[in-house]
Amino acid sequence: MRLGIVLNASGGFKEDSSFLKKRSKRLLCSGLRDADIYASGNKSFLVLFFKKELLSSFLGCVALEVLDLFSPNVDERPGGPSSVNILMLHYTGMQSAQAAIDRLRDPDAKVSSHYVVAEDGAVFRLVPEELRAFHAGISYWRGRRVLNDVSIGIEIVNPGHEWGYRAFPEAQMDAVRELCSGIVSRHAIAARNVVGHSDVAPNRKQDPGELFDWRWLAACGIGFWTDAGESVAPDEAAARAALEAIGYSPEFGLDVLLTAFQRHFVPSRVTGELDPYTMGRLLAIAEEMGGATPTQSM
8 A cells, every 4th residue: 555645845844045055955864775665846846756654754754854054163073974973962052053053163162063943843954974063062972082083073952051941842852863773773882972061061050951851761772771770778989980871971070970971860859969769760771881991992
């Protein structure tokens, strides 16, 4: 059985001509590479016919249109494109998407990211994946520093804790899922190396924060999650060892590291305190995700 969908060729995105100067339409869902798809169209509409079993996969990709809006804040990766092994998620922490994009494209700001995902699910590409963007700053994960060299950064539009932190809309999360899925597939990024900015810079960053649904994203095959972990008597030395095994820097105070860990893995209690439940989660996650911390095992 074949089904057909008619798409408005304009893509249905609201555009602000003050900053959308180049537009590139593409589907970033690798699951359709072998799809039996036939297309015919005119100037206004595109009609796609495909097998019924491909419908759900296709619908997950239709919304992901990438708009090219390149930033000048970019250079070559020291290790080349093949060195990418980390996917880092941020929130923009600004009052609007356009304010964030303007800053990420401002040559004086000297910051950038590879992608920005708006709250309505629109995806903007600012830096090609093979090049280095400037999004991580001073950072550390699993024994490695200078993470801009080896990471792809996604800025997710959200006002953040300073301007009215709020839940991430479903359309936005769906776009994040599809975008991340393609990235981890293209670069063979390990689940333990899908991180938040607060994981790699816990002393100065909070994003994407406790409202970001890491559990759901891992269920979609992106990043690590386990529900394991029973309450255990707190042990500061064991907690530090577990945090380091997971990937966190050993250089900060335990409360700083616990806050970052809780934002990602215990979002219901972001206190920075080593309570029995947090201790149990730490040990369980370190056992499943961590192991040794040398950079060669990234």
